[in-house]
Amino acid sequence: KIYEPEVHSDRRKWRMRSVSVDLNNDASLVIDIPDALCERDKVKFTVHTKTTLSSFQKPEFSVPRQHEDFIWLHDTIVETEEYAGFIIPPAPPKPDFEGPREKMHKLGEGESSMTKEEYAKMKQELEAEYLAVFKKTVQVHEVFLQRLSSHPMFRKDRNFQIFLEYDQDLSVRRKNAKEMFGGFFKNMVKSADEVLISGVKEVDEFFEQEKNFLLDYSIKIKDATAKAEKMTRSHKNVADDYNHISGALNNTAADNNTAFKNMCVLQKVEDRMASDQELKLTELLRYYTRDIQAAKDLLYRRARALADYENSNKALDKARLKGKDVAQAEENQKQCLQKFDKLSESGKKELTSFKARRVVAFRKNLIEMTELEIKHAKNSVSLLQGSIEILKSN
Amino acid sequence: MRSTGSYAHQRCVACAQNISNQKLVQGILDSIPSPEAACLSAEDISPSSNGPRDDDPDDLFAEATEEVSLDSPERQPILSDGPSPAITPVTPVMISPRVDVFDRSPDQDEDEEENRDTFDIQISVSDPEKVGDGMNAYMVYKVTTKTSLSIFSRDEVCVKRRFSDFLGLYSKLASKYMHMGYIVPPAPEKSIVGMTKVKVGKEDLSSVEFVEKRRSALERYLLRTVKHPALLKDPDVLQFLESSELPRAVSTQALSGAGILRMVNKAADAVNKMTIKMNESDAWFEEKQQQFENLDVQLRKLHASVESLVCHRKELSVNTASFAKSAAMLGNSEDHTALSRALSQLAEVEEKIDQLHQDQSYADFYLISELLGDYVRLITAVKGVFDQRMKAWAKWQDAQVMLQRKREAEAKLQYANKPDKLQQATDEIREWEGKVQQGERDFEQISKNIRREVGRFEKDRVKDFRVVIIKYLESLVHTQQQLIKYWEAFLPEAKAIA
Numbered sequence: 001k002i003y004e005p006e007v008h009s010d011r012r013k014w015r016m017r018s019v020s021v022d023l024n025n026d027a028s029l030v031i032d033i034p035d036a037l038c039e040r041d042k043v044k045f046t047v048h049t050k051t052t053l054s055s056f057q058k059p060e061f062s063v064p065r066q067h068e069d070f071i072w073l074h075d076t077i078v079e080t081e082e083y084a085g086f087i088i089p090p091a092p093p094k095p096d097f098e099g100p101r102e103k104m105h106k107l108g109e110g111e112s113s114m115t116k117e118e119y120a121k122m123k124q125e126l127e128a129e130y131l132a133v134f135k136k137t138v139q140v141h142e143v144f145l146q147r148l149s150s151h152p153m154f155r156k157d158r159n160f161q162i163f164l165e166y167d168q169d170l171s172v173r174r175k176n177a178k179e180m181f182g183g184f185f186k187n188m189v190k191s192a193d194e195v196l197i198s199g200v201k202e203v204d205e206f207f208e209q210e211k212n213f214l215l216d217y218s219i220k221i222k223d224a225t226a227k228a229e230k231m232t233r234s235h236k237n238v239a240d241d242y243n244h245i246s247g248a249l250n251n252t253a254a255d256n257n258t259a260f261k262n263m264c265v266l267q268k269v270e271d272r273m274a275s276d277q278e279l280k281l282t283e284l285l286r287y288y289t290r291d292i293q294a295a296k297d298l299l300y301r302r303a304r305a306l307a308d309y310e311n312s313n314k315a316l317d318k319a320r321l322k323g324k325d326v327a328q329a330e331e332n333q334k335q336c337l338q339k340f341d342k343l344s345e346s347g348k349k350e351l352t353s354f355k356a357r358r359v360v361a362f363r364k365n366l367i368e369m370t371e372l373e374i375k376h377a378k379n380s381v382s383l384l385q386g387s388i389e390i391l392k393s394n
Numbered sequence: 395m396r397s398t399g400s401y402a403h404q405r406c407v408a409c410a411q412n413i414s415n416q417k418l419v420q421g422i423l424d425s426i427p428s429p430e431a432a433c434l435s436a437e438d439i440s441p442s443s444n445g446p447r448d449d450d451p452d453d454l455f456a457e458a459t460e461e462v463s464l465d466s467p468e469r470q471p472i473l474s475d476g477p478s479p480a481i482t483p484v485t486p487v488m489i490s491p492r493v494d495v496f497d498r499s500p501d502q503d504e505d506e507e508e509n510r511d512t513f514d515i516q517i518s519v520s521d522p523e524k525v526g527d528g529m530n531a532y533m534v535y536k537v538t539t540k541t542s543l544s545i546f547s548r549d550e551v552c553v554k555r556r557f558s559d560f561l562g563l564y565s566k567l568a569s570k571y572m573h574m575g576y577i578v579p580p581a582p583e584k585s586i587v588g589m590t591k592v593k594v595g596k597e598d599l600s601s602v603e604f605v606e607k608r609r610s611a612l613e614r615y616l617l618r619t620v621k622h623p624a625l626l627k628d629p630d631v632l633q634f635l636e637s638s639e640l641p642r643a644v645s646t647q648a649l650s651g652a653g654i655l656r657m658v659n660k661a662a663d664a665v666n667k668m669t670i671k672m673n674e675s676d677a678w679f680e681e682k683q684q685q686f687e688n689l690d691v692q693l694r695k696l697h698a699s700v701e702s703l704v705c706h707r708k709e710l711s712v713n714t715a716s717f718a719k720s721a722a723m724l725g726n727s728e729d730h731t732a733l734s735r736a737l738s739q740l741a742e743v744e745e746k747i748d749q750l751h752q753d754q755s756y757a758d759f760y761l762i763s764e765l766l767g768d769y770v771r772l773i774t775a776v777k778g779v780f781d782q783r784m785k786a787w788a789k790w791q792d793a794q795v796m797l798q799r800k801r802e803a804e805a806k807l808q809y810a811n812k813p814d815k816l817q818q819a820t821d822e823i824r825e826w827e828g829k830v831q832q833g834e835r836d837f838e839q840i841s842k843n844i845r846r847e848v849g850r851f852e853k854d855r856v857k858d859f860r861v862v863i864i865k866y867l868e869s870l871v872h873t874q875q876q877l878i879k880y881w882e883a884f885l886p887e888a889k890a891i892a
Contacts (some may be wrong), residue, residue: 374885
């Protein structure tokens, strides 16, 4: 994707356009986010759909959506019983403009004490940061929708269709949904997951392995994400420092040497390196931390279904003993078993394809990150060598 | 070739340049049959009093009113073991004391360049050794001088010096030269915290770094000092570099960089207390002072930014290492074999990168940050020299005021008819007339010196910065090239994930 930022005269409005060069595999439903507008705290995404499916009214259309709309969509899917056997694509995190906002604040406060060049540089830094946050948040919202559109069941979901098509404000629907479900799932204590999952007496080899793997992996990937985030932040700090240094060097250089000016270009390269590393590596890890959680949620639901089944067995035995409500108990037990089997069957498929998806994503991102790092480093080298030449020839 | 007689001859010439009395000079020149028969034997020259002194009127080397331009084109011939003609060129400069104050420096600078090309001296400070134990312990450094310059008695000399010796050297040079307008490079700062750690015997990384930082600073200090043409020939400097025993510098509190700074500040105070504000007729000085003020501010800002960089780079290194470990653990946990291997490889690459960051941060620090610190201190010395000029001006003005008073007093006495007092008044008038003349000469001399010094300083600054920046950029290039190597090695691993 190619991003071109557009900054309005009002600093608090930022728009980003993207040109998609990726080809979506399935042409029957193609979704992307070509445009995003940031106004104060709110981000408005333009969700663009191209489809050949007859269930939609038009073949191509766009709607504006807020982050909360995505959350609504995610929650309704999570709370749909039919989808219990699927890994629900994780909800995109809220756009976090805290970093750039802090910088903007600093910029505003320090404006009087800075030279024109320093101010320009800080503004540059600020724009770069905004752009970086933008890229990330668009990417993650887009991926969420694309996961839904590429899943055989989710793509047919009624609410998904509404999300894509409904050209009015979704906020009314959102409020109703909240009233209906009351954010039930959100209030559940997630730590109960671990206990329940590990407590299940697993007969199935596949699920036993998956359970062990997911429990361990989720801890490791969470840790790796946190460390990657720290590393990327440090990298950005170093790039920022180059920015200040190149500005200050310019002021002290006795001769107006362009070589010193190259230092500020060096900063841009360092910054790009840090951003790309973040986009490819840190974001990848962040995403899969959430995805692993979604997989664990599936296991949780299956474990709960198994617990229900075991309870229904016990109830049936008790009923048989008492001689009362046996038919009812038998029916209950049959249903529980059916549910459990259905979950196990689809769960197995989901987890298998999850692994494949994860491997593909890691491969793609690691390759892209490495290629970018090499490109930036080569760029750096030629810039630096150019500067050295100029300095030496003086 | 280098007999002591000849050496004394060289040292004597150095002193001879401080002689103001015309007649004395003529007498000396007339009496020299050959270069070897030095004008005055070495013993007559007391090594510790080679600086110009204001007090003793009978002192042969009293008050150099004319500090002969030691950068004069004749310097090189003077320093070589040449025949007598080497002495003669010195005369014209000394006999005509009223050198045009507004000497066009470019001519002089060209000659300086020539001299600089033949500047051949290497100094290294190495092998720090701890001597003694506990709180009385101190570090001793080996100072090695390699040179082909003839003012030195040998091609290569090694001596052992401790930190207070360096401070002592600086203190002597500052007291000798600063009031003449020479920019004397300041010695490194004392550090109680740093030294205490070393004394207490902590062998940890921070005290090792401290000693290395100090060693490097001392080396740069000496190199800057000898780069200054006047200081290079100063007997204290020569003694410092060459003699195996050095009298212990006493009360180093006064001799510390801070102590000298106080001296500088006293001059500034004197300036501030001036009743008559200096009427700057020379725009050059005003302009330059402003320039140096600005430069001071800029350098401090830059220094702060670089320190921030050093800190962040260290953080980056730590965080990269931490991520590497985490990635390795993730790789272990990953159940897909190829991906697991790729993640482990990634961890290894990140570990190597962490090491790169560490090395780079050393370069950041030693190359850039220390250079900036040096220049912040140097600028203080420059500002001090400007203040000395103001002080000289004030002294001259005060003398004029005094002269005026004496004249008035004499006029009064003329009417009072007191012949003996009148005589005294007339004598005093003569005395103060002399002082006024002296004051004016001093002021013009210091102004001239400062112009030259500032020119030299600025040239050196540009060169210094360029050299260091080139080195730094080269270190960055190296780091980037290593990064390319590591990532190119990793790429096939990433592609191999299937």
